[in-house]
Amino acid sequence: MKKLLIVIGVLFGLTGLAMAKVAIVASSTDLASIAKEIGGDLAEVNSIAQGRSNLHYVEVLPSYMLKVSKADIYLKVGLGLDMWADAVIDGSRNGKLIVVDCSTGIETLERPSGRIDASMGDIHPQGNPHYWLDPANGVEIARNILTAITKADPENLTIYQVNFEAFCLKVENNLVKWRKEAESLKGLSVVSYHNTWPYLAKAFGFEVVGFIEPKPGIEPTASHTSQLIDLMKSKEVRVILREPYFSPRAPESIAKATGATVLVAPPSVGAVASATDYIALFDTLLSLLKATR
Numbered sequence: 001m002k003k004l005l006i007v008i009g010v011l012f013g014l015t016g017l018a019m020a021k022v023a024i025v026a027s028s029t030d031l032a033s034i035a036k037e038i039g040g041d042l043a044e045v046n047s048i049a050q051g052r053s054n055l056h057y058v059e060v061l062p063s064y065m066l067k068v069s070k071a072d073i074y075l076k077v078g079l080g081l082d083m084w085a086d087a088v089i090d091g092s093r094n095g096k097l098i099v100v101d102c103s104t105g106i107e108t109l110e111r112p113s114g115r116i117d118a119s120m121g122d123i124h125p126q127g128n129p130h131y132w133l134d135p136a137n138g139v140e141i142a143r144n145i146l147t148a149i150t151k152a153d154p155e156n157l158t159i160y161q162v163n164f165e166a167f168c169l170k171v172e173n174n175l176v177k178w179r180k181e182a183e184s185l186k187g188l189s190v191v192s193y194h195n196t197w198p199y200l201a202k203a204f205g206f207e208v209v210g211f212i213e214p215k216p217g218i219e220p221t222a223s224h225t226s227q228l229i230d231l232m233k234s235k236e237v238r239v240i241l242r243e244p245y246f247s248p249r250a251p252e253s254i255a256k257a258t259g260a261t262v263l264v265a266p267p268s269v270g271a272v273a274s275a276t277d278y279i280a281l282f283d284t285l286l287s288l289l290k291a292t293r
């Protein structure tokens with residue numbers, strides 16, 4: 001009997017040793033934050049871009065490929081936002097990698113109709129790619145991650161499902177709170193640097209009426225800026241949102257000409273200190289916007 005117990009003990013010890021964590025690499029801190037919720041203690045999650053990075057443009061480094069070469073799962077934003085991720089994935093030469101497009105199943109906004117050409121700037125044919133900025137889409141992202149992680153580690157399926165349910169509940173409970181906070185945003189018009197916020201605006205009932213970029217990915221020009229100033233004056237726009245990775249120069253000069261306030265709005269987890277995870281990102285954004293009312 002004693003012998004048997006020892007054998008069982010050794011076997012348990014061995015499986016414990018052999019149980020490696022699921023290695024997940026995400027393009028963005030937002031996807032990484034949600035992956036941590038689903039993976040819990042059973043996953044090791046890293047992101048390539050940092051919170052303050054401009055996700056459209058990330059320089060591909062060999063160290064990223066090395067990281068992905070040892071990973072089980074790669075999480076892409078998709079919709080043409082993190083096109084650099086393909087170079088990281090290809091360069092990793094990891095044949096076992098499960099690649100997840102986290103935009104799968106998302107109802108995208110601003111899907112362009114008609115012909116698309118280069119004169120339109122950085123146009124995304126499948127719609128605006130900043131979809132994680134609607135908390136409801138966070139649940140869809142989590143669902144995509146759940147599918148992948150249960151494929152990589154089917155033995156712990158139940159734990160991942162419990163984690164997923166807990167995350168959904170957390171989002172749901174916070175949505176009630178955020179929607180209440182957002183009641184004061186009714187009628188709020190803002191201008192933003194880049195077209196980052198349509199999902200946030202739709203979720204919480206404010207309006208983005210113009211952009212400092214003449215077209216997505218195109219630097220501000222004098223003629224566009226003067227038109228924007230006229231528009232802001234006629235619509236009495238008092239708020240400019242600047243993503244932390246854009247220069248404050250154009251927003252500040254437009255603010256000076258219109259009497260508007262510039263808010264540094266974090267589009268990603270870690271873009272400002274208070275946005276420590278996916279939930280805290282919305283806490284930060286809503287308290288920023290609410291303070292303008």
Ligand SMILES: [Zn+2]
Pocket residue numbers: 056129130194195196216
């Ligand atoms: Zn964009």
